[in-house]
Amino acid sequence: MNYPPLPEHQIVTDDHKAAFFTRRLLMSLILLLSGVILLAMLLLVGIAWRQNEDAVQQQRFLLSNIWKDKRQSILTDIRDYAFWSEAWNHLHLQVDTVWAFDQQNFGPGLFQEYHYEGIFVVDGQGRTRYSVINGKLDTLPLESWLGIHAAPLIRKARSLAAAEGATTQNVIIGTTPALVAAAAITPGKVPGTGTLPGPPSVMVFVSRFTPEKLKQLGNAVGVKNVRVPTTTQDAFVAPFMVEEVAEDAPIIIRWDPRQPGRNLLICLLPALFFAAFVLGLIARRVINHAMSSAVLADRRFAQLKHSERELAASEARFRDVAETASDWIWETNPQGVITYLSRRFTSVTGFEISRMLGRSVDDILLHETEAVSLWIFQQRADGQRRQLRCYSYSAQNEKRICSLVANPVLLKGQIAGYRGTVSDITQEVEAEARLHYLSQHDTLTGLPNRVYMLEFLRGKLHAQPTAERPLVLISLDLDRFKPVNDAFGYAAGDSVLVEASHRLRGALNAGDLVSRTGGDEFMLLVCDLTNEEEIDHCCVRLQSELCRPFYIGQQELFIGVSMGIALAPVDAMQADELLRLADIALYKSKREGRNCWTWYRPDMAEQLIHRRELERNLRMAIVNDELKLYYQPRYCLQKSRMEGAEALIRWAHPPTGLIMPDSFIPLAEETGLIIDVSNWVLLRACTDALAWPNMMYVSVNISPVEFRSGNLAKRVADALHKSGLAPSRLELEITENITLENPQNALTMMQALKKLGVRLTVDDFGAGYASLNYLKTFPFDGMKMDRSYLHDFPQSRQAVSIVEGIIALGKAFSLTVTAEGIETQAQWEELKAISCQEGQGYYLGRPMPLESFLPLLNTPLLLESHHVEH
Known part of the structure; x- marks a missing residue:
C-alpha cells in the first residue's frame, strides 16, 4: 500500500519522538531478554541439580526396597524349614x-x-x-x-x-x-x-x-557398582545408604549414581550461550531496523483499521465454529441465568433454544450431590481447566452423561457472567463401564474371572469367618475335557464350558460366587455351610450336575469333576494362600483317580514339597548320569536261543539306592522330564547293543506321553544316527491304549517310525481295550502277551485255551508273539509245545546290569533242570 508523503517538519518531529521512545523500549526489551536468559540458565542448573537428587533418591529407594525384600525372603525361607516336623x-x-x-x-x-x-x-x-x-x-x-x-x-x-x-x-x-x-x-x-x-x-x-553379591543386588534394580566403602571418606560421600543394625555400627552402602542433570547441562548450556549470542546479533539488527522504521509509526493507523476488520471476521468465524461444533456452548449472567446457547444444543438435547433462555442452568444440568450452578460460581479465572461430570435429560427423556467446563467472564475486574462448553460423553462412559466389566469377567461364560474372585474373597475374609461358619473355597477342574476339544473342536469345548458354568451357578445359592480362572478350571466361594456334612452335600450336588450328560448336536458326552476344598479360617486367612491350598487339594483329587473331592490337609503341602524335591533330584540325576539300564533277555523258545533283550531303566539314587521305574516314571511323565529320560534311554540302549551279535535286537519301552509329543520319530532317528545302530535292531514297545485318544495321529506316528526301519511291538496285549481292527490297522511287527494270562497257565485248561487263542491271533496277523512272565519250567515247556515264538521272564533271566548281561550273549540256554541261574 502506498501512503501519501508527510510534511518535512512533521517527519523530523516524528522521527525524534519515535527514535526516543523506540530506543527506550528496545533497551528495556534487551534488559528483559538478558534477564530471561540468565534466569533460564539458573533454572537449568537448578533442574539439573534436582534431577541428580531425584535419581539418587530413587536409587536409594530401590536399594532399600530390595534389601527389605531380601530380609523378607530369608524370613520366609527359615519359617518353611524351622516349622517342619x-x-x-x-x-x-x-x-x-x-x-x-x-x-x-x-x-x-x-x-x-x-x-x-x-x-x-x-x-x-x-x-x-x-x-x-x-x-x-x-x-x-x-x-x-x-x-x-x-x-x-x-x-x-x-x-x-x-x-x-x-x-x-x-x-x-x-x-x-x-x-x-x-x-x-x-x-x-x-x-x-x-x-x-x-x-x-x-x-x-x-x-x-560379598562385593559380587552387592553388585548383583544393584544390577537387579539398575544401580551400578553397589559396594561397601573401603575408606572413611568413601563412606560419607554422597550418595550412600545407611541400614541401621541393632547394637552395632550401621551398614553403609555406596554406589555410582546416575547423573541425568549433568547430561542436561552438557546438552543445553552451550545451546543457551549460543542462543544469547545469536539474540545479541539479532537485537543489534532489530535496533537499527527499528530506529529507521520509527518514522512510520503514525502510518499504522490504517493497519489498525484493517486489524479491526479482521477481528470482526474472526468473530464471525467463531460464531460459525460454535454453531457447528460437537459440544454445545453456553453463557450465563452472574446469577446463573442462561443468556446464550449454541445451535448444537438443540441437536443434542432436542429442546428449542428459545425455551431455555432466561432459565437457570440447573434446569438443564443436574448433579448427584450439588447444584451445578454452585459449582460454576466457584470457578476462578486462574487459567486452569476444570471439568464436572453431570447429567441431563433429552426431550425424549433419555438420560445423557455430560462433561461441563466453565470459566468466569471478567469485565473491569468484576465477574460479568460465566461461559463454557458441555460435551455429551454417554458413549465414552458406557464404553469405560464395559471395559471395566470385561476386565473382571470371563468373556466366554460371563463368570467373574480370577481378578474379581480375589477381590471378592478378600472382602469375605475381612468379615472374619469363624470355624463354626467357615468360608469354603472349592477349586474345581473338569475331567476328560481335553478329549472333547480334540475330538469335536474348540467350539464344542466352549459350549461345554458355558453349560458347565450355568450348572455350577444353578447348584449354588445367590450369595455364593462361581468364577472361571482359566481353561476348564473354576473356583467356587461358598458361604453359610456350617459343618463337614453340609459341605460334602454341596460337593455331591456339584458332582451330580456336572456328571449329567452334555450334548454336542446329537452326540452325548460325559465328563467328570475333581474338586479340592480349603476352609477359612481353619486352613488360612490370606486369599492367595487359601487359593494355593485349594489347588493342592485339587491336585490330590486328580492324582487319586479324578471325579472326587479332597479336603486340604497340612500333610499335602509336605507331600507336594517331597514331590518337587524328587523332581529336582530327577533333573539332577539326568545331568549327573545316575540313570542305569538293566537288560532282561528274550529267547526264541523253539531254538532256545537269545534273540534280544528289553532295556529297563533304574535310578541309582546316591542316598536312597536303586529306585525302580514305577516310582519315578509317572513323575517324569507329569513334569515333561520323560522326553529327556527317553532320549537318554534310546541313546544308551542303542550304544550298548552295538557290542552284541548282529542278529540281536534291543527293545525300548515308549511312554504314551512322549508318543503324543509329535517328534518321536526324529528323536529315534537321532539316537540311531549318534549310536550307529542298524534300525532293524531296535524295537519300540507301545501300549495298546496309546491309539485310543487319537487313532489318526497314532497311525501317522507309527508310519513315520516304520519308515526308519525299526520294529514296533504291542506291549501288554490284552490288558487294555485292543480289538482285531487295532491289530489290522496299525503296522505292528509283534505283540507281547500280558503276563496276567500266565498266572494259571498251564494248570488251567481255560488259561491254556486263552493263550493258544492269543498265539493263533498273532500268527493270523503275521506278528511275532512274545510271552511275558515265564516263571516255571512247566510254563516254558507248554509254550514251546503250542508254538509260541518268544519268551521272557524270571525263569529265563532276570533284569541285570550290562556287565552281567554281556557274558550271556554267547552262552546257550540250559533249562533241563527245574530252575536256571544267571
Whole structure:
C-alpha cells in the first residue's frame, strides 16, 4: 500500500519522538531478554541439580526396597524349614547329618539354590550342633560369625517359638554386611512327635553380601557398582545408604549414581550461550531496523483499521465454529441465568433454544450431590481447566452423561457472567463401564474371572469367618475335557464350558460366587455351610450336575469333576494362600483317580514339597548320569536261543539306592522330564547293543506321553544316527491304549517310525481295550502277551485255551508273539509245545546290569533242570 508523503517538519518531529521512545523500549526489551536468559540458565542448573537428587533418591529407594525384600525372603525361607516336623525330628531331637546333609534336606541345596553361606543349628544349651559353611559340612560355631550378637539372637528366636515366629536382622561379619535369620525349631502342626527337656533348638541362616553379591543386588534394580566403602571418606560421600543394625555400627552402602542433570547441562548450556549470542546479533539488527522504521509509526493507523476488520471476521468465524461444533456452548449472567446457547444444543438435547433462555442452568444440568450452578460460581479465572461430570435429560427423556467446563467472564475486574462448553460423553462412559466389566469377567461364560474372585474373597475374609461358619473355597477342574476339544473342536469345548458354568451357578445359592480362572478350571466361594456334612452335600450336588450328560448336536458326552476344598479360617486367612491350598487339594483329587473331592490337609503341602524335591533330584540325576539300564533277555523258545533283550531303566539314587521305574516314571511323565529320560534311554540302549551279535535286537519301552509329543520319530532317528545302530535292531514297545485318544495321529506316528526301519511291538496285549481292527490297522511287527494270562497257565485248561487263542491271533496277523512272565519250567515247556515264538521272564533271566548281561550273549540256554541261574 502506498501512503501519501508527510510534511518535512512533521517527519523530523516524528522521527525524534519515535527514535526516543523506540530506543527506550528496545533497551528495556534487551534488559528483559538478558534477564530471561540468565534466569533460564539458573533454572537449568537448578533442574539439573534436582534431577541428580531425584535419581539418587530413587536409587536409594530401590536399594532399600530390595534389601527389605531380601530380609523378607530369608524370613520366609527359615519359617518353611524351622516349622517342619522333619526338622524337629532330625535336627532338634537328634542331629541326623545323613538326613540333613547327605540327603540334602538341610544342606548344600540352601547354599546352591538360596545362596546362604552359613547354616547353623544351636541346641538348648547354646552349643552349635550342626554347621554348613558355603555348602560344606563344618564344625564352626555360630559365635565365630556373629560374636556377641549370637546369644541375643538365639534368645529372641526362642521367645517367638510359641507363635511360630522368626526374627531377622542385619549384621556385619568382618567387613562384609550380612542378613541373619533365626527361628526356633518346632514340630509344626504334626502331632505325636517326641520332645526333649529344655528350650528348643534354634535354626540360623546367614546370607553374606560379598562385593559380587552387592553388585548383583544393584544390577537387579539398575544401580551400578553397589559396594561397601573401603575408606572413611568413601563412606560419607554422597550418595550412600545407611541400614541401621541393632547394637552395632550401621551398614553403609555406596554406589555410582546416575547423573541425568549433568547430561542436561552438557546438552543445553552451550545451546543457551549460543542462543544469547545469536539474540545479541539479532537485537543489534532489530535496533537499527527499528530506529529507521520509527518514522512510520503514525502510518499504522490504517493497519489498525484493517486489524479491526479482521477481528470482526474472526468473530464471525467463531460464531460459525460454535454453531457447528460437537459440544454445545453456553453463557450465563452472574446469577446463573442462561443468556446464550449454541445451535448444537438443540441437536443434542432436542429442546428449542428459545425455551431455555432466561432459565437457570440447573434446569438443564443436574448433579448427584450439588447444584451445578454452585459449582460454576466457584470457578476462578486462574487459567486452569476444570471439568464436572453431570447429567441431563433429552426431550425424549433419555438420560445423557455430560462433561461441563466453565470459566468466569471478567469485565473491569468484576465477574460479568460465566461461559463454557458441555460435551455429551454417554458413549465414552458406557464404553469405560464395559471395559471395566470385561476386565473382571470371563468373556466366554460371563463368570467373574480370577481378578474379581480375589477381590471378592478378600472382602469375605475381612468379615472374619469363624470355624463354626467357615468360608469354603472349592477349586474345581473338569475331567476328560481335553478329549472333547480334540475330538469335536474348540467350539464344542466352549459350549461345554458355558453349560458347565450355568450348572455350577444353578447348584449354588445367590450369595455364593462361581468364577472361571482359566481353561476348564473354576473356583467356587461358598458361604453359610456350617459343618463337614453340609459341605460334602454341596460337593455331591456339584458332582451330580456336572456328571449329567452334555450334548454336542446329537452326540452325548460325559465328563467328570475333581474338586479340592480349603476352609477359612481353619486352613488360612490370606486369599492367595487359601487359593494355593485349594489347588493342592485339587491336585490330590486328580492324582487319586479324578471325579472326587479332597479336603486340604497340612500333610499335602509336605507331600507336594517331597514331590518337587524328587523332581529336582530327577533333573539332577539326568545331568549327573545316575540313570542305569538293566537288560532282561528274550529267547526264541523253539531254538532256545537269545534273540534280544528289553532295556529297563533304574535310578541309582546316591542316598536312597536303586529306585525302580514305577516310582519315578509317572513323575517324569507329569513334569515333561520323560522326553529327556527317553532320549537318554534310546541313546544308551542303542550304544550298548552295538557290542552284541548282529542278529540281536534291543527293545525300548515308549511312554504314551512322549508318543503324543509329535517328534518321536526324529528323536529315534537321532539316537540311531549318534549310536550307529542298524534300525532293524531296535524295537519300540507301545501300549495298546496309546491309539485310543487319537487313532489318526497314532497311525501317522507309527508310519513315520516304520519308515526308519525299526520294529514296533504291542506291549501288554490284552490288558487294555485292543480289538482285531487295532491289530489290522496299525503296522505292528509283534505283540507281547500280558503276563496276567500266565498266572494259571498251564494248570488251567481255560488259561491254556486263552493263550493258544492269543498265539493263533498273532500268527493270523503275521506278528511275532512274545510271552511275558515265564516263571516255571512247566510254563516254558507248554509254550514251546503250542508254538509260541518268544519268551521272557524270571525263569529265563532276570533284569541285570550290562556287565552281567554281556557274558550271556554267547552262552546257550540250559533249562533241563527245574530252575536256571544267571
